Structure formats: C-alpha cells, structure tokens
Amino acid sequence: MARVELRGLHKTFGGGTVALDRLELDVASGELVSLLGPSGCGKTTALRIVAGFETPDAGEVLVDGVDVLGLPASRRNMGMVFQSYSLFPNMTAKANVAYPLRIRRRPKAEREARAVELLDLVGLARQVDRYPHQLSGGQQQRVALARALAHEPAVLLLDEPLSALDAKVRVQLREEVRRIQLELGITTIYVTHDQEEALSISDRVAVLAEGRVEQIGTPAEIYNRPRTPFVASFVGTVNQIDAVVVSPAEGAVRCGERVLVVDGDLSGHAQGADVGLYLRPEDVVLVTDEPEGTPGASGTSGASGTSGASGKVRSITFLGPVTRVGVDCELGALVADVASDVALGLGIGDPVTVVVEPGRMRTLV
Amino acid sequence: MAALSPAAPATVRRPRRRRHLPLWHAFWILAAAAYFIVPIISLVQFSFGGRVDGHSAGFHWYATVFADPNFASSFWLSVQIALETVALSIALLVPTAFWIHLRLPRLRPVMDFVSVLPFVVPPIVLIVGLIPFLQPFTFIYSRPEVLDFIYVVFAMPFLYRSLDAGLRAINLQTLAEASANCGASTWSTLIRVVVPNLRSAIIGGSFLTVAIAMGEFTISSLLSFNTFPVYIFNIGQSTSNEAAALAVISLLLTWALMIALYVVGRGGRTTAQMAATR
Numbered sequence A: 001m002a003r004v005e006l007r008g009l010h011k012t013f014g015g016g017t018v019a020l021d022r023l024e025l026d027v028a029s030g031e032l033v034s035l036l037g038p039s040g041c042g043k044t045t046a047l048r049i050v051a052g053f054e055t056p057d058a059g060e061v062l063v064d065g066v067d068v069l070g071l072p073a074s075r076r077n078m079g080m081v082f083q084s085y086s087l088f089p090n091m092t093a094k095a096n097v098a099y100p101l102r103i104r105r106r107p108k109a110e111r112e113a114r115a116v117e118l119l120d121l122v123g124l125a126r127q128v129d130r131y132p133h134q135l136s137g138g139q140q141q142r143v144a145l146a147r148a149l150a151h152e153p154a155v156l157l158l159d160e161p162l163s164a165l166d167a168k169v170r171v172q173l174r175e176e177v178r179r180i181q182l183e184l185g186i187t188t189i190y191v192t193h194d195q196e197e198a199l200s201i202s203d204r205v206a207v208l209a210e211g212r213v214e215q216i217g218t219p220a221e222i223y224n225r226p227r228t229p230f231v232a233s234f235v236g237t238v239n240q241i242d243a244v245v246v247s248p249a250e251g252a253v254r255c256g257e258r259v260l261v262v263d264g265d266l267s268g269h270a271q272g273a274d275v276g277l278y279l280r281p282e283d284v285v286l287v288t289d290e291p292e293g294t295p296g297a298s299g300t301s302g303a304s305g306t307s308g309a310s311g312k313v314r315s316i317t318f319l320g321p322v323t324r325v326g327v328d329c330e331l332g333a334l335v336a337d338v339a340s341d342v343a344l345g346l347g348i349g350d351p352v353t354v355v356v357e358p359g360r361m362r363t364l365v
Numbered sequence B: 001m002a003a004l005s006p007a008a009p010a011t012v013r014r015p016r017r018r019r020h021l022p023l024w025h026a027f028w029i030l031a032a033a034a035y036f037i038v039p040i041i042s043l044v045q046f047s048f049g050g051r052v053d054g055h056s057a058g059f060h061w062y063a064t065v066f067a068d069p070n071f072a073s074s075f076w077l078s079v080q081i082a083l084e085t086v087a088l089s090i091a092l093l094v095p096t097a098f099w100i101h102l103r104l105p106r107l108r109p110v111m112d113f114v115s116v117l118p119f120v121v122p123p124i125v126l127i128v129g130l131i132p133f134l135q136p137f138t139f140i141y142s143r144p145e146v147l148d149f150i151y152v153v154f155a156m157p158f159l160y161r162s163l164d165a166g167l168r169a170i171n172l173q174t175l176a177e178a179s180a181n182c183g184a185s186t187w188s189t190l191i192r193v194v195v196p197n198l199r200s201a202i203i204g205g206s207f208l209t210v211a212i213a214m215g216e217f218t219i220s221s222l223l224s225f226n227t228f229p230v231y232i233f234n235i236g237q238s239t240s241n242e243a244a245a246l247a248v249i250s251l252l253l254t255w256a257l258m259i260a261l262y263v264v265g266r267g268g269r270t271t272a273q274m275a276a277t278r
C-alpha cells in the first residue's frame, strides 16, 4: 500500500476565498484518516487536489515519497467515491466496476470476474446486471465503491460518500466501508462533516477549520483531549466554563465560589489568569435534592469527594438511551447527559445538585 | 349513503368529463393533422392524376420517374451529401460541445449565440459570403462535396442545441472526473462515457441534419449541382404530375432513411436503457 503526505497545500479560489491554508497531513500506509470539519473548510478541495482534479497554488502531494502533482488524474492510480452519484448511466453495475480494467485493456474474462468479485464484496452479488437507475442510492454508492477499488488503487478517496443516504443506511454502509478498508488494508482518506461517522470508522481523525488542520489524532484523543476550543465544540457537545487559575502546580482553578481540580496542564498559566474549561455532558452528574432514602437521579452515591453546585433544571431533551438535561447552576448554564430511565423522575424547575468528578473538568491541551 | 362511498362520485363524474374535453381535443388534433395530411393526400392524388393516351394515368408517372436515370443519380447524390454532412457535423460538434461544457463553461453563452447565427442570417447572405471564400479552393468548389461544408453550417443550430441539451441533462463534470479517476484519458471519456449517454441527442440532431441536407434547394441550385431537390424542381417545370409522383417517392425515401438512421443509432439498445440515459 502507500503512504500519503500533504505538504503545505495552499489553494485560493478566484474571489479570494482561501480554501486551503498550508495544509499538512500524513496518512500512513493502510491507515484510514478522516477529514472532519464544517462546511466550507476545504475538505473537498484537499481531496480533489490529491485526486488530481484541482491544482494547488503551493505545496506537494507525496505518495510513497514521490510528488504526484505533475501527474494527471488518470495516471495517479487512486480510487475515488464521489458525493453525488457518479455511475455511468449507460453501463450496468458490472460494466461500471469493470470500467477501470477495460481502460487498462485487461482481458474480458479477468475484468468480469473481478467486477463480480467486488460487487460480491460490497454485497451486491444479485444486482450485477442492473443499471444505475434500477439501484437505490445506497446500492449506487456501493457500486461506486467497488468501481473505485477495481484497479487496485494505491489510495482510496471518499468525499462524503454517504451524505445523500438516510441515517440507517448511512450507519450500515460506513461500517461496511471500514470492514472492506481493513480487509484490503488500503490507505484511505475519508471526507465527512459527520463527527460520529469520523469517530466511528477512522484510525485517525484530522479536524479541519478554515483550510488547516486544527488537530489530528485517534478518535479517542480527538474526543477526550481536544486541543482547541474549536475542536472541543465541533466534536461532540461540550460545556464551556470560565475559571481563574488558583494554583498552576496543583491544577486548581476557581469557578465562582468553588475551587476545582482540573485534568490538564496549567503550567502555562499564571496564578490568577483566566482559563477556559470544558466538560462533556456525560461527565456532569446530577443529584436530586431529595431527602435521605431516595436514590440520586444519576444513580451515583451522592456528592462525596466533589464539590456539588446547586442548580435548577432548565430543559429536558429525550435523546433515546440518554436524556440531555439543561441545568442553571453556579458554574453557569450546563447540559448533562443522564440515563433516560433515571431522567424520568426529573421535571423542569426541579432543584438538583451538579457534581463533577475530579479530573473531568478539562483545560484544552 | 352515497357520501359514504368515496368511489361513487368519481365513477359518476368521469363519463361526463369524457364527453366534453375529448371532443375538443379531437377537433384540434384533427385540425392540426389536416394541416399536414391534406397536402400529402392531394399530392398523392395528383401523382395518379392526368390522362395518358386517353387512359387514366395509374402508376404511369411513377414508372416515368423510375425510368429516368437522373432520378437515381440525383437521389443518391443527396443521400451521400446528407450522410457526409451528418458525419462531419458529429465529428466537429460533439467534441466541441463536450469540451465547452467540461472546460470552458464561460464560453457557453457565446456558443449559444454563435449557434443561432445560421438561423438569423438568411441563407442567401451566407452563400454570397461563402462563394468568394470557397472559389479559390477549386478542387472542392467544383465538386458537390462543397455542399457538405455549407450544410454543416446550416445544420449546426439543430445539432449543437440538441447536444447542448443532452449535455446539460447528464452530470458531465462528475462523470468525467469519475472516468478520469478510473484511468481514462479525456478522449476515452468522450468515446466511452459521453457519446453513449448522448445517443438520443446525437440521433435527434442527425435527423434534422438529414432533413436539411436532403431538402436544401437554393444553394445547390445556385452552385448548379443536380441534387434531388433541384431535380424535382426541374421536373416540376415540365411535367407537374411526374413532379408530384417524385415528391411522394422522395417523402417515402426520406422517411426510410430516417428510420434506418434511428435503427443504426440505437444499435440494439433497449428502450429502458434509452430512457435511462436521458
């Protein structure tokens, strides 16, 4: 397989839009890296430059250390799945998948066998002779994936391949994309604006903002150790809390009246400096202010060891397995994710105590 | 009771509607059809008309037509010119339209304008302008093939517009990129992906091109080539019944030619596939 490196990619479109701003990215051989970011951050542009459909103003695209920018798209040996349906309408599924091999003048028997094998791999063994208009959107994207793999490309590029599909098919198909990618061990760049998709299928996620990589890391790193406020708020939901540093050495901060110990390095901050903290909703524990004998709403055994902040329930949103509860408390307006069966006991306006386990409150590292 | 059954009112109302609207429809359809059919019927009637040696003519005029060697030669000359014009137009305009849509979309309005010019400029003006241009090229100017080049210009609005509509209907940019990603050169993409998806546009444009090339009179007459329309005109000057027979034959032959083109163009594809490419 192949290693892909993007070096200082810069792209400005007519009208002065900076789509890519010295983008750097390394994709190891056999790795699946997602480009995750909001609309207009340059994901598609980056992928199209790698594929050869767009030329950067500056920078390099290296595949196994060789700059490929001089090669036309047709000679880069990459497979791409497009966001919009891109199957050739005049060809059957099988003919579409065999097309890259037909271009390479492989014998008919070989390309037919390969096409059938790939269609089988994407779960369309029974639809080989259908035309694109006889296939569902999900099936069309499966064929497109098979076609992108037919000529055994060095790199697989996917530009939001699932965004036109409905939620259920999307989840199912992304798992298949990952299964096939692992099975073939193919180096893959996967563009998406869906964080759940990126976190669930990637070896590493590169979060993009305004044409540059904000942070790159494993899904767990991106989620648990966001390095910038943008990453913290873009990936998952986050409570942001303002605090003042009390003791940089001990990691202690003051939030309103309370002194808390945070997870993260405060050594860069002076005593008395303002610092932004964040807290995931699932790390906020709510304890109902009921008399002794009633179990706490979160099911934990109360406020031992942590400072509880008293507050009031502001909103309740049912999300399925968890319920997101908005609370106004001394720390500010927070949201907490509570197991839904537990949240049944809550009503708007109920007094609650907000408990944060030590170390859950994080600074950006 | 009746209100409870939703099907009942519909079944009552439908026949009433049928009584009114279709009558008007039928009237207009008949009126429109008459406009085209009556002249053809008269033409056919006239081609059997007149008296020969005191008998009714019967197929006499048709026999006369087929006996004249100029009939076949002028007809085949026109067919040859029509097919050459179609081939030349396709070879010239399909890559042009493809390239403009793919790489130079900013030129599209310019091409839209250029492609209607042959419509707007009267043919006689084109000819007066073209003759001095073509005259120095004596080897072609003296041959009927010179008409190919002129008819390509006349046919351009039809073929180009048809191709333009066809290209707009497919997702050209993505298909071309997908094809390049599969390793195809631009030329391969044109031949293997774009042309098959433009089949109906190409066939449609070719029909009109054939019709124009088969029917054009002014220029071939001015340049004194004995094409089919010129031959018909000359016959009409002398024997009008024979000219009518000739016109009927020419109608039938032109239709046959178009059907042949359609069959060849379709190349055995099914209707479902044709629909899918649209």
Ligand SMILES: Nc1ncnc2c1ncn2[C@@H]1O[C@H](COP(=O)(O)OP(=O)(O)OP(=O)(O)O)[C@@H](O)[C@H]1O
Binding pocket: A013, A014, A017, A018, A019, A037, A038, A039, A040, A041, A042, A043, A044, A045, A046, A193
């Ligand atoms: N062909 C173009 N001409 C001009 N500007 C463009 C062109 N393509 C992209 N841009 C601009 O470059 C920026 C990045 O676009 P890009 O398509 O890469 O975003 P994206 O991250 O893929 O967004 P999305 O999630 O909406 O697909 C945007 O501001 C966009 O408007």
Ligand SMILES: [Mg+2]
Binding pocket: A043, A044, A045, A160
């Ligand atoms: Mg995009």
